[in-house]
Amino acid sequence: MTSQPSNGMPDFSNVQSGASSTAETPQPAFKTYTIQPGDSLSKIAKRELGNANAWNLIHEANKDEIKDPNKIYPGQVIKIPLPDA
């Protein structure tokens, strides 16, 4: 069952992704995420990584963008580190 957002386009918010390479990968693959109203790092971690306690992984990957993990803003684009494939 695929939900339809108000603009008539399908909802892809639950898409899962990953990446891997035969080359060396200095850091894990990551996806981008645009913070929505009502989000917190733990909510994002629960939804994107399946574990609310993994919020610190997201914080660690976005130290330049997020100084205080309790202060995030709708519209901010952050990196979500992805588990190895």
Place this chain on the structure above:
Amino acid sequence: MLTPMARTLAVLALVGLMGAGCSKKEEAPPAVEPAAPAPAPVAQDLVNIPVAFQTVTLGNQIGEDKQVAMPASSFTSSDTIYASVATAGTGKAMLKAVWTYRMGDQVTLVNETMQELDTAGPATTEFHINKPDGWPVGQYRVEIFMNDLLVGSQDYEVK
């Protein structure tokens, strides 16, 4: 008996011969073992070629080598979709796969995933996406960016 003039000429000729002998010695091969040849310039150039995009191939399975087993441009709703990206050259690069859904003029972002590489030669990098509740039927595209420059794309559909 040689006249003084003839004696002088004979001495000069002898000195000349000795000199020629010395010169020949100086021109003799310098070493028993030949010097090792310098590295071929072409090989040196290959080492320094920066990472460059070659191809992107779609499929619903990949092997250990990260390459798509059977290239495809049409998928089912339950497929995991792989984009296998071949690169050449060495060094660091940031690869990005941007997956979009397209309906008429409307385009919606499906997913955007990035992978940094530090490679010593040709490499294959795979990006994959899946949707637990199934892909909507329709037209899609994956675009591959290298260091934020669009380098390749593939259209595909879900039936």
